[in-house]
């Protein structure tokens with residue numbers, strides 16, 4: 001931060017007389033007063049933030065019954081979530097064929113922001129019983145602690161024997177099952193806590209899919225119906 | 233958006249029987265109901281945005297008298313603004329030596345957000361009479377129209393004869409005044425409307441300097457005092 005700022009202060013006078021002293025003192029007082037005014041402004045900014053947070057919390061509560069109702073309706077539609085994910089450009093890119101198979105058992109996705117909103121959120125993935133793992137719910141939680149340090153943690157997935165999609169296939173298996181198979185499984189995301197502060201998939205689900213999953217589900221519906229062109 | 237979503241719908245049955253018809257109908261109804269719930273959620277989101285905007289507007293008003301008071305105090309400190317600019321890493325990089333000379337006549341900077349906040353802001357630069365131009369105020373205004381299209385416009389600077397800092401020096405002048413002089417003047421920013429939607433300097437002034445200019449002014453004070461080490 002070494003800058004040529006000095007040039008703006010000295011004005012070519014070399015002797016520091018009484019008038020200069022007086023001017024210096026007045027400027028110093030002005031600086032102190034600016035600092036006080038700034039404290040008032042900062043206080044107002046904090047009050048504004050708190051008030052905005054309260055509004056967000058209020059609407060978060062008001063939205064809950066609608067999210068509940070939406071989840072109940074979504075549960076009536078087979079493969080709703082896997083279809084929404086497959087139709088989401090960013091998420092789709094993260095899914096292997098095996099992931100898509102496993103995600104057909106995903107019956108409910110829930111995003112829960114913590115009460116104070118600022119400190120984090122949890123995403124719950126609820127599954128029907130399935131041939132891949134024993135969990136009924138797999139969650140990933142994103143947390144900011146008091147000093148703003150991000151962290152994340154997840155449910156440990158209880159894979160069934162030989163079904164762990166996060167394990168790279170062995171050379172022998174690879175031989176059997178030739179495919180474009182260097183891609184990591186979507187399920188690796190649950191044990192990846194390196195980007196807790198800016199988890200791309202977490203934020204896509206929270207900020208893009210969760211606010212309106214139907215639009216992604218329907219993107220496929222449209223493709224299907226115009227593509228197949230059978231009934232009306 | 234062509235995706236392999238179809239795979240998730242068909243389940244290996246080829247004949248479309250009465251039970252399938254019934255299931256299709258129920259799913260279609262569920263989709264319509266999700267759409268209705270989604271409309272309710274969207275309405276709540278709009279209400280939340282409006283309420284938050286009202287809070288922001290309220291505090292914008294409450295801050296005004298403090299900004300006014302701060303401006304009056306800043307006016308008592310010679311070279312406050314040029315010092316703050318010179319001490320701001322990003323802004324400093326945009327200033328030529330001539331710019332710094334001209335900005336010593338800058339007595340007031342004002343950021344005014346439009347009443348509805350979302351539609352834009354104006355930055356006013358007020359100058360003492362000076363050897364460079366005749367304007368007392370030079371403004372740049374950033375505006376988003378109803379469709380979200382950004383635009384900006386500025387006061388035309390009335391340069392005094394031979395003082396236009398935005399004119400590249402001629403070869404002859406360059407010969408006389410040898411310097412690192414391919415840098416464009418800060419004042420070119422006023423006639424640059426190419427990046428109205430994401431004007432970097434405009435946003436630095438609005439979001440970084442304006443909220444607390446004293447911190448940048450004081451950055452130089454500290455340098456000076458530790459550097460010179462004269463009085464206490």
Ligand SMILES: [Ca+2]
Nearest residue numbers: 221224225241
């Ligand atoms: Ca269909």
Ligand SMILES: [Ca+2]
Nearest residue numbers: 009453456457
């Ligand atoms: Ca000093």
Ligand SMILES: [Mg+2]
Nearest residue numbers: 078079080083
């Ligand atoms: Mg489906």
Ligand SMILES: [Mg+2]
Nearest residue numbers: 310311312315
């Ligand atoms: Mg100064």
